[in-house]
Amino acid sequence: MKIIDWYILKRFLVTFVFTLLILIPIAIAIDVSEKIDNFLEHADLGFYQVVNEYYVNFIIYYTNTFMPLALFIAVILFTSKLSNNTEIIAITNAKISFTRFMYPYFIGATLVTILSLLMNHFVVPNSSITRKKFEKEYINNRAQKNDLKYISDFSLQLTDSTYIFIRNFNTETNSGYDFTSEVYDGLKLKSKLVADNIRFNPKDSVFSIQNWRKRQIYKDRDSIFSGSKVDTVFNFTPKDLIYKSALSQEMPSDELIKFIRISKKRGVKNLNAYLVEFHKRTSLPISSYILTIIAVALSFRKKRGGTGINLAIGVAIMFLYVFLMKISEVLGAVAGVDSLLYVWMPNIFFGLIAIYLYYHARK
Template identity: 85%
Template structure:
């Protein structure tokens, strides 16, 4: 790597970190102003606990979220400065092509991409779990807590032949009522277990059924059994009852992929919300390359208005990217669509923009 490459790479990374360090305090200040009343409502909540359990994980989450924006702004800022100081003119006069000029930028984008991939797939999910638990305990209202802890009218296919149904389940107390388990042989019902109440014992990983009744169907007759209480084992846990995108954000990618595969075998029809979260963890980091090309191409040539015009155009493109990404996530979570394609649509679209600007800048 030549001296000019090290110079550009150093400016790339330093400006990126500096931009990120500006955005994070702004986000924290806005969040503190919104949640200060919630903190003061709990006299037993100490400053250290707030910093350790909430804001430490808040910084991890938003540092990862702001990475593409910080990278984009950083590249525009210092590349515009190189252009305004006629440093790029000196580089081009030395017969350095635009493609060769991009080399240190791509080295920096690769470093950012690798860091973002590691954070997206492993660090941020574990961090989000701690932060969300803190929010549930100290920030969310009672009505929000009650709404989140109940699962109603839930059905699940455990195996090719076993199905369960629960009328209402409380995920906080691990108990519910109106439980049904049915076993089929093809389309023929073989047995049916019904219980008024069901409770999960976390320690022993067993379910306790009260006021249960079981009907076993034979060729010539049916047998009915009943009792007041019985302990049994099922191939699911209360965690499997909560199908929502917020849960996916708290799972490391290996756990999330395992969860998706198990759920698919159990016959869960729409897992696209989980697939969107899984694919997004890869698509967003790779956007670093696309955004780097766009930013360099915009700021490569000196223009009237200087850095301010480049920055305004860049921020406009960045918000358009975020807007398109959010639309793609919503559409990708709809049942029956290819979630992988929808998640990558923003990168495909802006990748085409980056290719056009690349060839334009080469001229």
């Protein structure tokens, strides 16, 4: 790398970090103003616990979320400054092409992309576990807590031939009622187990069923068994009953892929909310390249409005990108659609814009 490359890359990274250091305190200030009442409601909640369990993980989450935005704003700011100081004119007079000029930018974008990918797939999901647990305990209202606590009318396919149904289950007490397990041979019912109550023991990973009745079906006769209580094993845990998109945010990508694969085998109909979360972990970091090209192409030439007009255009484009990203996530979570296509749609759209601006800037 030449001196000019190190100069641009250094300015790139310094401005990027500086922009993040501006955005994160703003996000913290807004969040504190919204949740201060929730913190004060709990007399046993100390300052250290709030910072250690919530805001440390809050910073990790929003640092990762703001990375593309910070990169985009940073590139516009320091490239506009290079242009206003006529440094870019000196570079072009030295017969350096626009493509060669982009070289240090792509190195910087690659560093940000690799960091974002690692955080998205491994660091953020693990930190979200502590943050979500804190929110559930101290921030969520009673209705939200009950929504996560009680599971009603849930059915699940455990294997190709085994199905279960639970009328109601409490994920805090690990107990429920009206439990049914059915085993099929093709379309023919082989056995059916019904229990009034069911309880999961996390220590032994076994289920205790009470007031149970089992019907075993043979070719020429049926056998019925019953009892007051028995311990048995099923191929699921209470965690499998919680079908919430928020749960996917707490899973590292390897665990999330395994969860999706097992859920498909069990016949869960709509897994798009989980697929959207998984695809988003890659699409958002890759957008760093697209946003870098757009930012450089917009601020490469000196404009009458200077940095201000470039920044205004950039912020407008960034908000449009975030708007399309949120819409695509909602549409991608709908059953029956291609979640991969919807998640990548903002990148495809802005990628075409980036290609146009790139070829226009080369001229």
